[in-house]
Amino acid sequence: MTITLTGNNTYALRRKLDELTAEFIKKYGDLAVEKFDGEDVEFQAILDAVQSLPFLAKRKLVVVRDAGKNKALADHIEQIISSITDSTDLVFFEPLTDKRTSFYKTLKAKTQFEELNELDDRSLAKWLVDEAKNQSGELSLTDATYMVQRLGPNQQLLANELAKLITFEPKVSRQSIDLLTDPTPQTKIFDLLDSVFGSDRQKALKIYSEQRAQRVEPAAILAMIAWQLNILTICKLAGDRKPAQIAKDSGLSPYPVNKGIALAKKISLPRLRSQVKALLEMDYKSKTQTYDLDEALKTYIATM
Numbered sequence: 001m002t003i004t005l006t007g008n009n010t011y012a013l014r015r016k017l018d019e020l021t022a023e024f025i026k027k028y029g030d031l032a033v034e035k036f037d038g039e040d041v042e043f044q045a046i047l048d049a050v051q052s053l054p055f056l057a058k059r060k061l062v063v064v065r066d067a068g069k070n071k072a073l074a075d076h077i078e079q080i081i082s083s084i085t086d087s088t089d090l091v092f093f094e095p096l097t098d099k100r101t102s103f104y105k106t107l108k109a110k111t112q113f114e115e116l117n118e119l120d121d122r123s124l125a126k127w128l129v130d131e132a133k134n135q136s137g138e139l140s141l142t143d144a145t146y147m148v149q150r151l152g153p154n155q156q157l158l159a160n161e162l163a164k165l166i167t168f169e170p171k172v173s174r175q176s177i178d179l180l181t182d183p184t185p186q187t188k189i190f191d192l193l194d195s196v197f198g199s200d201r202q203k204a205l206k207i208y209s210e211q212r213a214q215r216v217e218p219a220a221i222l223a224m225i226a227w228q229l230n231i232l233t234i235c236k237l238a239g240d241r242k243p244a245q246i247a248k249d250s251g252l253s254p255y256p257v258n259k260g261i262a263l264a265k266k267i268s269l270p271r272l273r274s275q276v277k278a279l280l281e282m283d284y285k286s287k288t289q290t291y292d293l294d295e296a297l298k299t300y301i302a303t304m
Contacts, residue, residue, distance in 0.1 A: 002081055004107040006094045007116040008253070011155035013095055016116065017063070020091060024061045032057035038067035043076055050084045058087065065093040067103075074103040081110050120243070120254035124148045124155065128162060137166035143174055150177065152184040153255035185216050189224040190259050193232070196304045197266035204301050218293040222283060225297075228260075229276050235260035236269055275304060 003020070005013050025033060034049050046064060054060035067073040073080070084090055092111065097104045107113060119127060125144040132139035139147075139162070151157055161181050165172045168180060188207050195204035211221055231252060238246045238261075247257045267275075282300060286293045 002084060002090045002092075002111040004092045004094060004111040004113045005116065006092075006097050006104075006107075006114070008095070009116045009118045009155065010095055011159065012116040013093065016114070017091065017093055021061065021063065024059075024089070028054075028057045028059050028061075031055055032059060033061045033063065035063045036065070038064045038073055039069040041070065041073075043070075043072040046073060046080055047076075047083060050080060050088055050090055053085065054087055060088045061091065062088060063091045063093060066095075067092055068094055068097050068101070074101070077103055077106050078110070081106070118153060118253040118255070119155065121145070121148045121153065121258055124153060124158065124255070127155075128158060131159065131162055132166060132172060135163065135166050137162075137170045137172060139172040143172060143177065146174060147177055147181070148255075150183050150187060151181060152187045153253055154184075157184070182214070185211060185214075185220070186224055186227075189221065189228050190256075190263070192301070193225070193228055193263055194266075196301060197263060201302050201304075204304075205298060208298060208301055212294070218297050219286065221297060222279065222286070222293065226279055226283070228256075228263075229272070229279065231256050231260040232263050232267070233272060233276065236264040236267075236272060 005016055007013060021033060032054055036046060036049070038046075041064075046062075046067075049062045052060075064073075067077070081090075092107060094104075094107070097107075122145075125141055125148050128144040128147060129139050129141055132144075147158065147161070151161060162172070165176055165180055169176050188211060192204050192207040195201070195207065208221065212218075234250050234252070235246060235257060238249075241249070243254060243257045243261060246252070246261075247254045250257070278300060282293070282296050285291045286296070
């Protein structure tokens, strides 16, 4: 059996690989697993691994990470796959793979291909509810949605925070979420823009002040605003395309696309162009002259 694990959901990919490896070890023992860093390993070493018989075990599992980053491996991928013995299982772990390459197309055609991509906010909330149950905890779908909105779409971060919350109190509540978690900067910048476009400048300035109080530097906030405006522009120009299609075409995750679509409805294209231009000028000045970026950002937010 030859499996390829790919996609942009690094948490789900690692978890899937860990599950496959643990299951194999439980059945055949530690000596039955060989792991290689594809970026550094010699082609012959991989070929020898898939052709040789298992040592003191009925089967052998060979795991190769990032083979696509090694030209020799990528160029000879068909030879590697065709050389696998009947007693060997091979897993290619390829989180970031160019879909245009013959390497990717070969893996897709000749292996058991599993593509695990980041979940949208609704799917993340449902996943959190199920995870809470698996850990003997309890989390409502409403509070799970709030967690995603507060912490963002990083599944590893959400998993860590959920474990902490359940340890504190098995029945997770909105109060415990507020008490034990900190809103991520990117999520708060979405809220900042939402407040600005909703004409609530006071709330927007309050969010900015909170970020500064948490020692987020003005340059980092400017970069986050620029990134959110980029997402907003993509969503604004996407026309009637559905969120999933926008995410696929742009390479963005579903979560920021859904939020971007909501924000795009609150601003006209000329106004959006104006905001991007003003932010670009601010960024240029901050890098070429003595400039109080903190005050400039507060003025920018107040006059957006």
